[in-house]
Amino acid sequence: MIEYYDISGCYILRPWTMAVWEMMQTFFDAEIKKMKIKNCYFPLFVSPAVLQKEKDHIEGFAPEVAWVTKSGQSDLEVPIAIRPTSETVMYPYYSKWIRGHRDLPLRLNQWCNVVRWEFSHPTPFIRSREFLWQEGHTAFATKEEADKEVLDILELYRRIYEEYLAIPVIKGKKSELEKFAGGFYTTSVEAFIPNTGRGIQGATSHCLGQNFAKMFDITFENEKGEKAMVWQNSWAYSTRTIGVMVMVHGDDKGLVMPPKVASVQIIVVPVPFKDADTQAIFDACDATVNTLNEAGFRAEADLRDNYSPGWKYSHWEMKGVPLRIEIGPKDLANKQVRAVRRDNSAKIDIPMVNLVEQVKDMLDNIQQNLFDVAKHKRDACVKTVRTWDEFIEALGQKKMILAPWCDEMEVEKDVKARTKGETGAAKTLCAPFDQPDLEGVNCFVTGRPGKKWSYWGRSY
Amino acid sequence: MIEYYDISGCYILRPWTMAVWEMMQTFFDAEIKKMKIKNCYFPLFVSPAVLQKEKDHIEGFAPEVAWVTKSGQSDLEVPIAIRPTSETVMYPYYSKWIRGHRDLPLRLNQWCNVVRWEFSHPTPFIRSREFLWQEGHTAFATKEEADKEVLDILELYRRIYEEYLAIPVIKGKKSELEKFAGGFYTTSVEAFIPNTGRGIQGATSHCLGQNFAKMFDITFENEKGEKAMVWQNSWAYSTRTIGVMVMVHGDDKGLVMPPKVASVQIIVVPVPFKDADTQAIFDACDATVNTLNEAGFRAEADLRDNYSPGWKYSHWEMKGVPLRIEIGPKDLANKQVRAVRRDNSAKIDIPMVNLVEQVKDMLDNIQQNLFDVAKHKRDACVKTVRTWDEFIEALGQKKMILAPWCDEMEVEKDVKARTKGETGAAKTLCAPFDQPDLEGVNCFVTGRPGKKWSYWGRSY
Numbered sequence: 001m002i003e004y005y006d007i008s009g010c011y012i013l014r015p016w017t018m019a020v021w022e023m024m025q026t027f028f029d030a031e032i033k034k035m036k037i038k039n040c041y042f043p044l045f046v047s048p049a050v051l052q053k054e055k056d057h058i059e060g061f062a063p064e065v066a067w068v069t070k071s072g073q074s075d076l077e078v079p080i081a082i083r084p085t086s087e088t089v090m091y092p093y094y095s096k097w098i099r100g101h102r103d104l105p106l107r108l109n110q111w112c113n114v115v116r117w118e119f120s121h122p123t124p125f126i127r128s129r130e131f132l133w134q135e136g137h138t139a140f141a142t143k144e145e146a147d148k149e150v151l152d153i154l155e156l157y158r159r160i161y162e163e164y165l166a167i168p169v170i171k172g173k174k175s176e177l178e179k180f181a182g183g184f185y186t187t188s189v190e191a192f193i194p195n196t197g198r199g200i201q202g203a204t205s206h207c208l209g210q211n212f213a214k215m216f217d218i219t220f221e222n223e224k225g226e227k228a229m230v231w232q233n234s235w236a237y238s239t240r241t242i243g244v245m246v247m248v249h250g251d252d253k254g255l256v257m258p259p260k261v262a263s264v265q266i267i268v269v270p271v272p273f274k275d276a277d278t279q280a281i282f283d284a285c286d287a288t289v290n291t292l293n294e295a296g297f298r299a300e301a302d303l304r305d306n307y308s309p310g311w312k313y314s315h316w317e318m319k320g321v322p323l324r325i326e327i328g329p330k331d332l333a334n335k336q337v338r339a340v341r342r343d344n345s346a347k348i349d350i351p352m353v354n355l356v357e358q359v360k361d362m363l364d365n366i367q368q369n370l371f372d373v374a375k376h377k378r379d380a381c382v383k384t385v386r387t388w389d390e391f392i393e394a395l396g397q398k399k400m401i402l403a404p405w406c407d408e409m410e411v412e413k414d415v416k417a418r419t420k421g422e423t424g425a426a427k428t429l430c431a432p433f434d435q436p437d438l439e440g441v442n443c444f445v446t447g448r449p450g451k452k453w454s455y456w457g458r459s460y
Numbered sequence: 461m462i463e464y465y466d467i468s469g470c471y472i473l474r475p476w477t478m479a480v481w482e483m484m485q486t487f488f489d490a491e492i493k494k495m496k497i498k499n500c501y502f503p504l505f506v507s508p509a510v511l512q513k514e515k516d517h518i519e520g521f522a523p524e525v526a527w528v529t530k531s532g533q534s535d536l537e538v539p540i541a542i543r544p545t546s547e548t549v550m551y552p553y554y555s556k557w558i559r560g561h562r563d564l565p566l567r568l569n570q571w572c573n574v575v576r577w578e579f580s581h582p583t584p585f586i587r588s589r590e591f592l593w594q595e596g597h598t599a600f601a602t603k604e605e606a607d608k609e610v611l612d613i614l615e616l617y618r619r620i621y622e623e624y625l626a627i628p629v630i631k632g633k634k635s636e637l638e639k640f641a642g643g644f645y646t647t648s649v650e651a652f653i654p655n656t657g658r659g660i661q662g663a664t665s666h667c668l669g670q671n672f673a674k675m676f677d678i679t680f681e682n683e684k685g686e687k688a689m690v691w692q693n694s695w696a697y698s699t700r701t702i703g704v705m706v707m708v709h710g711d712d713k714g715l716v717m718p719p720k721v722a723s724v725q726i727i728v729v730p731v732p733f734k735d736a737d738t739q740a741i742f743d744a745c746d747a748t749v750n751t752l753n754e755a756g757f758r759a760e761a762d763l764r765d766n767y768s769p770g771w772k773y774s775h776w777e778m779k780g781v782p783l784r785i786e787i788g789p790k791d792l793a794n795k796q797v798r799a800v801r802r803d804n805s806a807k808i809d810i811p812m813v814n815l816v817e818q819v820k821d822m823l824d825n826i827q828q829n830l831f832d833v834a835k836h837k838r839d840a841c842v843k844t845v846r847t848w849d850e851f852i853e854a855l856g857q858k859k860m861i862l863a864p865w866c867d868e869m870e871v872e873k874d875v876k877a878r879t880k881g882e883t884g885a886a887k888t889l890c891a892p893f894d895q896p897d898l899e900g901v902n903c904f905v906t907g908r909p910g911k912k913w914s915y916w917g918r919s920y
Contacts, residue, residue: 006552007540015500015568017500042473043590045467070527070539071526072525080467082528102764108475130505
């Protein structure tokens with residue numbers, strides 16, 4: 001899916017990966033266009049004066065910013081930053097474009113690359129120095145409209161994970177410590193990787209409140225003729241999504257691609273025998289591919305004559321193709337094909353007359369089964385605790401820990417300090433929107449009355 | 461369409477522009493996928509060692525390369541370049557991935573941003589320090605396959621200009637002096653801007669020959685078991701296309717958008733009078749928009765009550781919307797709408813029952829008329845010359861000059877030196893594939909036997 005690159009922390013996204021990205025992009029782009037959000041493109045570069053305008057924001061990003069200081073042989077007069085995210089790139093222009101209430105809402109999105117020169121363990125997809133994402137930046141007249149959009153977008157992110165990538169996620173709100181630098185509040189979808197016992201932030205939808213509006217002077221004349229500040233959101237998902245998919249579904253044989261995002265959903269492999277009519281088998285493979293493609297599936301035949309069927313099986317299993325169809329002399333004689341599922345290795349013979357119908361059922365079934373299995377594994381990792389000792393025990397067992405706490409930033413800092421290990425410290429993942437009862441429950445750290453239940457764990 | 465940015469040479473592409481870009485992208489992406497070309501994404505950054513591997517190539521690009529030398533507060537050990545184009549980014553991996561003849565052809569494309577830190581007169585779309593483009597990079601076993609693809613892609617570029625942007629272009633081959641740095645030969649589509657009397661390179665499709673293959677060791681074992689070098693192409697078109705559209709079709713009132721790429725093809729404006737039933741007119745506008753949208757057109761109504769119809773006419777004319785529909789009390793009574801063309805101001809009344817059919821005809825007609833008018837103007841600028849004096853006279857008249865010459869690099873350098881002016885020197889635009897007769901014709905500069913006809917002119 002990727003190739004390592006000669007600059008550390010940068011990776012090459014090969015076509016197998018880009019196809020997944022493009023399928024998610026097609027879905028999301030169409031959905032936001034329905035919401036009247038429009039695409040635009042702002043520059044890659046940010047001038048230092050603008051970048052530093054919002055203090056908390058720049059504190060959050062400064063250590064990771066890459067700086068251009070030279071062009072050709074000449075030093076630039078002023079170094080120029082590469083966007084780590086585009087709030088400060090865009091908002092001076094929002095200030096210019098927004099004058100009256102009729103200019104609102106302003107809802108823009110861009111598909112682009114961003115650079116965060118991280119030094120901690122670059123990992124393909126999950127933590128790379130350059131990545132692809134969409135970033136939406138919107139401005140509203142009222143908090144209510146902004147609040148609503150935050151959740152509308154978060155629901156799209158849930159759908160990307162659950163409906164496309166077959167990965168269960170939890171919707172919730174980030175703690176004060178973990179929220180977006182300079183924002184008002186952050187919501188996210190959170191996934192969990194059972195194998196490594198670590199949580200992973202899937203995508204974030206932030207309400208920025210009026211903080212950036214204040215710094216960048218984004219005001220408008222409201223219907224009463226008064227000057228007012230806009231309410232803003234920003235929201236993003238990145239190629240990290242693909243990394244979560246790889247980690248959640250992959251197995252010993254390699255990748256497992258959910259049918260909805262697999263660039264090849266069905267690979268057709270001829271299985272000729274010495275005395276068989278090879279050409280007839282190859283023709284049957286081509287015919288099968290054509291039938292499936294015409295029915296709207298993404299199918300290909302692997303007719304290479306320098307590899308054995310067994311080699312091809314392993315090859316396409318490794319690449320994660322959801323369904324393999326084998327056609328040999330017996331299948332030809334019986335007017336059937338043999339279908340083998342990637343997710344559970346189940347094999348069934350499909351009469352050619354039922355091909356399209358049964359393949360559709362099998363792909364739907366694989367998509368659902370991948371989600372169900374992932375959810376079962378994830379749920380098995382969730383542990384509810386109420387005391388520090390239980391918390392530490394669950395952390396040792398690499399659980400995703402649901403615990404009541406007092407929701408104070410100092411307490412989360414304390415937990416991080418006390419749990420710091422090689423793979424990072426435990427921290428809050430999110431406070432799920434779906435909250436268990438808090439009645440009579442105390443903070444697992446301080447013993448003070450519990451203010452909310454949050455998921456805790458080590459994370460990527 | 462754009463907004464100037466606080467870093468010189470960088471521009472903001474607003475939604476009106478991005479929609480044009482996306483429409484061209486949808487066309488081109490689907491066409492190359494039919495050709496089995498796949499999308500990928502390579503990093504933004506290049507290490508200096510790799511960048512400098514192909515000598516002619518780096519000489520061509522070195523002065524414009526932007527360098528990252530710092531991240532956060534730390535100096536990088538080695539400065540890292542931002543891609544001005546991706547040959548040197550990609551080809552080390554082509555070398556790795558291509559082993560045998562079965563790995564060929566390798567045909568990849570990416571949609572991305574590139575940076576060329578030019579110091580000469582940044583101009584929106586035409587010459588910007590960062591721009592968006594697609595870049596295709598392909599490798600073949602034989603020269604014949606590479607040659608064929610060069611022309612297949614060039615034909616797609618012609619279609620973008622002529623069928624989508626309604627701009628006539630000339631297909632041809634670049635001179636040795638003007639070809640791609642490090643390439644074998646370059647083909648291009650060339651447009652001409654009558655108002656400024658300057659040519660503009662529309663898009664390029666290069667055959668790189670085996671030059672990069674040699675430098676990056678991209679070899680394969682052919683069917684006879686021998687080691688051979690691949691033949692490579694690279695080809696690109698950029699957001700410059702949009703700039704050409706603006707310059708070719710724009711008039712005193714503003715932009716003129718060809719219907720095929722206009723994000724709004726039809727703007728519907730209510731024209732209420734004091735005593736008219738305003739609500740009925742607004743309803744008719746909505747109904748008209750719905751009918752048109754359902755028929756597959758991109759139509760919007762401008763129902764703002766704080767602007768007059770006249771203000772709205774000017775506003776949408778400035779934005780270049782191809783067709784305006786006005787609905788007033790008389791139209792309502794007569795069950796008709798009034799349609800006004802942006803390209804020639806022609807007005808006609810359309811009975812509501814014929815709405816979809818007539819709007820379709822009018823948009824088709826506008827698209828064709830824009831092309832015809834642009835071609836007529838362009839053709840009127842073409843001047844055929846055979847002597848230096850005729851050449852200088854035509855250059856003074858800002859013509860696109862077709863002249864026979866001896867096709868020697870020193871001669872083109874000489875012409876450039878002798879014609880150097882404030883808006884650049886005259887140079888070859890291309891040698892058109894469609895060549896006039898060369899029989900008995902001599903070079904307009906040296907008087908030696910003419911080897912080819914080329915277009916010459918000042919250019920962007």
